[in-house]
Amino acid sequence: MGPQPATQTVILLKTLLKQRHWQTYSTFCKEYDKAAKKVDPSLQGGWPSRAQLHRWLTGELKGLPYSDHCRVLEAMFPSRSADELFSANGAEVPAPRVEPDPAPLAGPLSEPSQLGDLSAVFSSRSAFSSAYPASTLFDSAKEISAAGLSLNVICQSYPDHQLKRLLDTGTRIRCLFLDPKGEAIRAREAEEGYTDGTLTTLTALNISILTRLRARLDTESAQRLELHVYDETIRFNILIVDRGLCVVQPYLPQARGVDSPTLVITDNTAADGLFPVFDQVFTSMWERSRPV
Numbered sequence: 001m002g003p004q005p006a007t008q009t010v011i012l013l014k015t016l017l018k019q020r021h022w023q024t025y026s027t028f029c030k031e032y033d034k035a036a037k038k039v040d041p042s043l044q045g046g047w048p049s050r051a052q053l054h055r056w057l058t059g060e061l062k063g064l065p066y067s068d069h070c071r072v073l074e075a076m077f078p079s080r081s082a083d084e085l086f087s088a089n090g091a092e093v094p095a096p097r098v099e100p101d102p103a104p105l106a107g108p109l110s111e112p113s114q115l116g117d118l119s120a121v122f123s124s125r126s127a128f129s130s131a132y133p134a135s136t137l138f139d140s141a142k143e144i145s146a147a148g149l150s151l152n153v154i155c156q157s158y159p160d161h162q163l164k165r166l167l168d169t170g171t172r173i174r175c176l177f178l179d180p181k182g183e184a185i186r187a188r189e190a191e192e193g194y195t196d197g198t199l200t201t202l203t204a205l206n207i208s209i210l211t212r213l214r215a216r217l218d219t220e221s222a223q224r225l226e227l228h229v230y231d232e233t234i235r236f237n238i239l240i241v242d243r244g245l246c247v248v249q250p251y252l253p254q255a256r257g258v259d260s261p262t263l264v265i266t267d268n269t270a271a272d273g274l275f276p277v278f279d280q281v282f283t284s285m286w287e288r289s290r291p292v
Helices: 013-018 025-040 050-058 065-075 125-131 136-140 160-168 181-192 198-216 218-222 275-288
Strands: 118-122 143-147 171-179 225-230 238-241 243-250 262-267
Touching: 013 050, 025 050, 050 065, 118 125, 125 262, 136 160, 136 238, 160 171, 160 181, 160 198, 160 218, 171 181, 171 218, 181 198, 181 262, 198 225, 218 225, 218 262, 225 275, 238 275, 243 275
Parallel strands: 143 171, 171 225
Antiparallel strands: 118 262, 143 238, 238 243, 243 262
């Protein structure tokens, strides 16, 4: 038998979950419970099993789920009926503001088996930011972990009052900055051709923005905002949101971070995937860092 055609049937529900970064099982269950509470509190905890959800998203389900499931799903996606959610037209639904056809950076990755858990590649950080604005990344997040240099995506691209709202409603935020007083940041400035302490000043400013925010929080909320610094050769900017979305940008020689290619990884359960690799990189860096 010859190769399968490139066009594949995709269930609309799967496309919508991916657009909202709800595709991991734990995140789906949390969002299901939120909607169930609005529909009928007795339906909370009635989410499908992993096997059921797999059948829903792969088109193996014949007909529709039980009516209670349909009611909750329609509350999760108010503009869609259950019939639409399980229709085989998800491939035709464009994701909002996604850069079209990002060029492959390391050879052709046309087969799904080659992609693993890598869902998108952007040629620069600015192209990624256009497709994934900070509001899309953070507005409903419950856990944010970020490591890099100055962490502008949190400190410069997302308003203080929104960060405060997240922290006050239970979101945990961990930020790991390159130490503005360390040797590594000066080495990076030399590599990028800065002679006036630009990166040192920006990083110190961003840390002060978050320390001032933390000072305005109540004790419980302040404990959810953890700020650390490290002094090591910088290799990656890593952002992990709700254990289901990982954004990775390498730091290239003699190139600003904003010019770095950007990888988007969206499946923390994929066998031999990249998610656990960069999750471990963040964890090990965090363990070696010191609090601010």
